[in-house]
Amino acid sequence: MKIECQINGEARSFEADPEMPLLWALRDLLGLPGAKYGCGISACGTCTVHLDGAPVRSCVVPVATVAGKRITTIEGLGGEHPVQQAWIELQVPQCGYCQCGQVMQAAALLARNPSPSREQVREGMTGVLCRCGTYPRIEAAVLRAAELSRAKESQS
Numbered sequence: 822m823k824i825e826c827q828i829n830g831e832a833r834s835f836e837a838d839p840e841m842p843l844l845w846a847l848r849d850l851l852g853l854p855g856a857k858y859g860c861g862i863s864a865c866g867t868c869t870v871h872l873d874g875a876p877v878r879s880c881v882v883p884v885a886t887v888a889g890k891r892i893t894t895i896e897g898l899g900g901e902h903p904v905q906q907a908w909i910e911l912q913v914p915q916c917g918y919c920q921c922g923q924v925m926q927a928a929a930l931l932a933r934n935p936s937p938s939r940e941q942v943r944e945g946m947t948g949v950l951c952r953c954g955t956y957p958r959i960e961a962a963v964l965r966a967a968e969l970s971r972a973k974e975s976q977s
């Protein structure tokens with residue numbers, strides 16, 4: 822089936838089996854390997870992307886359901902996003918495997934709530950697993966990203 826959607830701000834059109842997970846379409850058909858495969862059953866969050874602004878586990882989203890929708894992958898954050906800046910500043914990753922999912926979950930959280938409490942960060946980041954246990958740095962980096970976003974806003 823032909824799928825038409827918007828990915829990282831660009832109109833894209835491609836042929837895919839309607840049941841193909843969005844994750845495979847992004848990685849194998851569209852040249853966007855940022856989202857990673859971890860479990861394939863919506864249990865780890867490493868495949869997280871945004872669908873119309875909300876974080877979704879792309880390993881369980883049939884590609885047919887994204888027709889006409891807006892997808893953002895980590896490639897679409899552009900490198901200067903406050904979450905990415907905070908991640909670098911606080912040297913969050915260890916092995917790095919889960920981190921694209923962590924960053925996408927954090928970016929969606931801050932888009933929804935620009936000034937989260939520590940508790941809200943903890944709650945909002947639940948479900949994206951890190952086997953290296955970088956959770957304390959992730960929490961600190963989300964709070965730092967919120968500060969950076971607010972500083973950016975006040976300058977503009």
Ligand code: FES
Pocket residue numbers: 857858859860861862863864865866867868869878879880881
């Ligand atoms: S690979 Fe999608 S949630 Fe684990």
Ligand code: FES
Pocket residue numbers: 914915916917918919920950951952953954955
């Ligand atoms: S940094 Fe290794 S799994 Fe998270």
